[in-house]
Amino acid sequence: MYxxxxxxxxxxxxxxxxxxxxxxxxxxxxxxxxxxxxxxxxINEEGIIRDVKFKTFGCGAAVATSSMATExxxxxxxxxxxxxxxxxxxxxxxxxxxxxxxxxLLAEEAIHAALWDYAEKNHIVxxxxxKPVNDISEKEDDVSETY
Amino acid sequence: xxxxIYLDNAATTKVxxxxxxxxxxxxxxxxxxxxxxxxxAGEATKAVAKARETLADLIHANPEEVYFTxxxxxxxxxxxxxxxxxxxxxxxxxxxxxxxxHAILHTCDYLEKRGxxxxxxDVDEYGTIKLDELEKAIRPDxxxxxxxxxxxxxxxxxxxxxxxxxxxxxxxxxxxxAVQAFGHIEIDVDKMNIDMLSASGHKINGPxxxxxxxxxxxxxxxxxxxxxxxxxxxxxxxxxxPGIVGFAKAAELAKASLGDRIAYETELRDYLIxxxxxxxxxxxxxxxxESRLPNNANFCFQYIEGESLLILLDQKGICGSxxxxxxxxxxxxxxxxxxxGLPHEIAHGSLRLTLSEETTKEExxxxxxxxxxxxxxxxxxxxxxxxxLKKGGK
Numbered sequence: 210m211y212x213x214x215x216x217x218x219x220x221x222x223x224x225x226x227x228x229x230x231x232x233x234x235x236x237x238x239x240x241x242x243x244x245x246x247x248x249x250x251x252i253n254e255e256g257i258i259r260d261v262k263f264k265t266f267g268c269g270a271a272v273a274t275s276s277m278a279t280e281x282x283x284x285x286x287x288x289x290x291x292x293x294x295x296x297x298x299x300x301x302x303x304x305x306x307x308x309x310x311x312x313x314l315l316a317e318e319a320i321h322a323a324l325w326d327y328a329e330k331n332h333i334v335x336x337x338x339x340k341p342v343n344d345i346s347e348k349e350d351d352v353s354e355t356y
Numbered sequence: 357x358x359x360x361i362y363l364d365n366a367a368t369t370k371v372x373x374x375x376x377x378x379x380x381x382x383x384x385x386x387x388x389x390x391x392x393x394x395x396x397a398g399e400a401t402k403a404v405a406k407a408r409e410t411l412a413d414l415i416h417a418n419p420e421e422v423y424f425t426x427x428x429x430x431x432x433x434x435x436x437x438x439x440x441x442x443x444x445x446x447x448x449x450x451x452x453x454x455x456x457x458h459a460i461l462h463t464c465d466y467l468e469k470r471g472x473x474x475x476x477x478d479v480d481e482y483g484t485i486k487l488d489e490l491e492k493a494i495r496p497d498x499x500x501x502x503x504x505x506x507x508x509x510x511x512x513x514x515x516x517x518x519x520x521x522x523x524x525x526x527x528x529x530x531x532x533x534a535v536q537a538f539g540h541i542e543i544d545v546d547k548m549n550i551d552m553l554s555a556s557g558h559k560i561n562g563p564x565x566x567x568x569x570x571x572x573x574x575x576x577x578x579x580x581x582x583x584x585x586x587x588x589x590x591x592x593x594x595x596x597x598p599g600i601v602g603f604a605k606a607a608e609l610a611k612a613s614l615g616d617r618i619a620y621e622t623e624l625r626d627y628l629i630x631x632x633x634x635x636x637x638x639x640x641x642x643x644x645x646e647s648r649l650p651n652n653a654n655f656c657f658q659y660i661e662g663e664s665l666l667i668l669l670d671q672k673g674i675c676g677s678x679x680x681x682x683x684x685x686x687x688x689x690x691x692x693x694x695x696x697g698l699p700h701e702i703a704h705g706s707l708r709l710t711l712s713e714e715t716t717k718e719e720x721x722x723x724x725x726x727x728x729x730x731x732x733x734x735x736x737x738x739x740x741x742x743x744x745l746k747k748g749g750k
Contacts, residue, residue: 219667225737236739240701243661243680243689247739264739266701268663268680272737 211269212303218273223280226262233330235322237341238315244271246319248279252327256287263319270309277301278316287327290320291337318342361719364675365559365651366508366536366710371602372561378605379563382598390595391586400597407604414607415534415553416544417570423587424600427567428535430580431554432459434569434591435531438577439500439552440467443529447497451528453477453485454695455512456504460533461691477503482644483512483696491522500529505537505553509679509692509708510643511652513541520549529575535559535567539610540649541618551575557599561712562606566599617713621650624711624720628653631724636731642693642706651711656698659741660705660734662689668730669707674723679706701740 211219228249238245244267251260261283265275277298282290295313299305305313322341328334362370388397390404408419425431440450452464454476464474475493477485485503494501501523506513516532523530531552534543538555545553553570557563571577571590583592610617625648629641638658657665662678669676679690680703688694689703709723735741 219664220671222737227742240704240740243700243704245739247742264737264742266659266738266740267661269667271661272664 210306211273212305214277214301214303215270215273215305218276218302219269222263222272222276224262224276224283225264227264228260228262231262231323233323233325233327235319235324235326235341237318237322238267240266243267244312244315246271246275246315248275248319248323250282250323250327252287258282258285258287258290267312267315268309270305270312271315273302274298274305274313274316275319278320282320287324287335288337290324291335293317293320359673361672361674361715361723363709363711363715363719363723364677365712366511366649366708367677368558368564369561369712370714371558371563372606372609374609375562375602375605379598379602382601386597390597391584400595403601404595404597407600410604411555411568411607412570414539414543414611415550415555415570416546418573420588421545421570421573423569423571423591424595424603425567425569425591426565426593426596428457428533428554428556428559429459429567431556431567431569432457432533433463434577434580435552435554436460436463436467436500436502438580439529439531439575440472442577443499447495447499448472449475449495449498450500450502451475451477451490451493451498452502453479453504455479455483455507455509455692456502457508457533457535460502460504479512479695481696482647483507483510483642483692484644484647485514485519487515487518487522490519491526494522494526494528498526498528500531502531502533505532505534505543506541506649506652507643507692508536509690510654510696511536511649511710512643513537513647513649515647516543516550517548523551524549536649536652539607539614540651542614545570545572552577557603557606560606560610563599563602566596566603568603613713618650620713621711621715624715624717625650625653627717628709628711628720628724631720632727635724636728639731640702642696642698649710652708653710654706654708656693656702657705657707657731658702659738659744660731662704662706664734665705665707665730668733669723669726672722672726672730674726677708679708680704 231249232252233250236247247264249262261279263275281293295317298313386399388400390401412419412422529551533554535556539560551572557566581592642654662680693703
């Protein structure tokens with residue numbers, strides 16, 4: 210069902226883990242649908258992503274797309290990372306079964322959510338970055354703010 | 357990693373060599389059509405009649421009350437659609453449960469779109485229906501109660517005899533989908549007041565593509581597949597003679613081994629359940645502990661997802677199944693796990709292991725050892741587990 214590349218990344222995911230005091234952290238997805246991705250970015254003063262880590266709760270495709278997404282943004286500038294679309298992730302994995310394409314979308318959103326967090330922390334605006342809609346931690350914040 | 361540990365016997369089973377042996381002559385030598393007149397076909401006719409007796413015997417039915425079908429799903433469709441049609445004058449209300457197989461649930465959905473009303477009974481946390489709720493759901497226009505004998509996912513066995521009694525007392529027909537139970541536990545259609553029963557060959561080490569429906573004498577349902585006059589004009593289509601013979605052989609073997617098999621599988625199943633619950637933290641057993649199919653174990657492992665678990669088990673040669681959304685082809689996890697009250701995120705992390713009489717303790721030990729490592733590995737990369745630990749493990 211999965212391509213060889215997907216299986217390689219599922220079996221041996223790159224960049225699993227956490228980054229302490231990360232420049233930006235983004236969590237997207239929904240436990241209800243069975244996929245949650247968390248992306249940690251370490252971005253230096255030049256705006257280059259020095260390190261990236263992820264944790265994912267989800268199926269084989271969710272793990273593989275997270276892993277591939279971290280590979281694609283590592284060492285890139287913030288602007289370059291923004292160009293890593295779900296399509297790029299999909300292609301890099303030699304494709305996904307149709308029912309699993311949403312996993313690659315989640316990977317794109319996870320990068321965006323982490324970048325958004327980085328921008329907020331540093332009070333900057335990243336051109337072309339829209340506020341991610343699927344950010345779970347943000348939703349939780351919203352709830353707590355209403356109290 | 358060539359050895360396969362097959363723990364998905366609820367999905368399908370190995371066809372026993374004795375079954376294949378019994379079937380073989382009916383492909384190449386005794387290939388006549390049982391409906392033909394000439395004596396060459398007579399042996400095939402006899403074989404079908406004998407098979408019907410063997411299969412009827414397993415559920416204490418009369419042979420003329422057993423009808424061959426193409427499998428469990430066809431039997432389920434037939435029972436529901438034909439009853440709905442035949443008894444529409446009496447009413448258009450059917451009672452079933454929320455945890456039925458899709459062959460029942462999707463057929464109910466089909467009937468609802470055609471003017472029938474269906475009540476879906478809730479189940480308790482173990483997956484058992486409540487008899488008082490069943491009784492309350494019965495109305496003057498109720499024509500059928502359909503409750504599965506045992507659940508395919510969590511293995512819970514329903515109080516079939518009590519349900520049969522309630523149905524009889526209210527003059528409502530009672531159908532049971534016994535696909536997972538037939539040949540695995542004792543079933544007596546008379547003692548249990550069952551009017552219709554679905555069963556399938558490939559769940560009891562018989563061939564695929566053959567099933568049966570028991571229809572009590574006097575139940576007025578008609579043909580579902582139209583055509584020839586086979587099966588007392590109730591199910592058209594040339595008899596699948598090798599399939600029928602194989603199904604009967606499997607039933608004969610199942611009957612002979614039933615007591616020993618139940619004892620063996622139950623002991624091994626309980627060993628598996630005990631080891632998993634003891635050795636893997638944040639795991640739970642789904643379904644009833646006692647009133648449960650002897651070969652079924654179903655677990656949830658918190659903070660991980662089922663498909664990932666299955667892929668990693670597969671790499672160790674272990675075949676299991678899961679009720680996660682990814683394995684169901686939809687975004688929702690198993691309707692059965694939701695019906696017993698599990699939240700979505702826990703239902704996604706389910707694993708069903710179903711044993712056979714050939715499963716060994718060594719295989720179970722290997723499976724649990726690997727499972728421990730796999731669950732730990734998936735948790736180490738789960739953001740849900742990370743959150744859980746950061747909250748101090750509560």
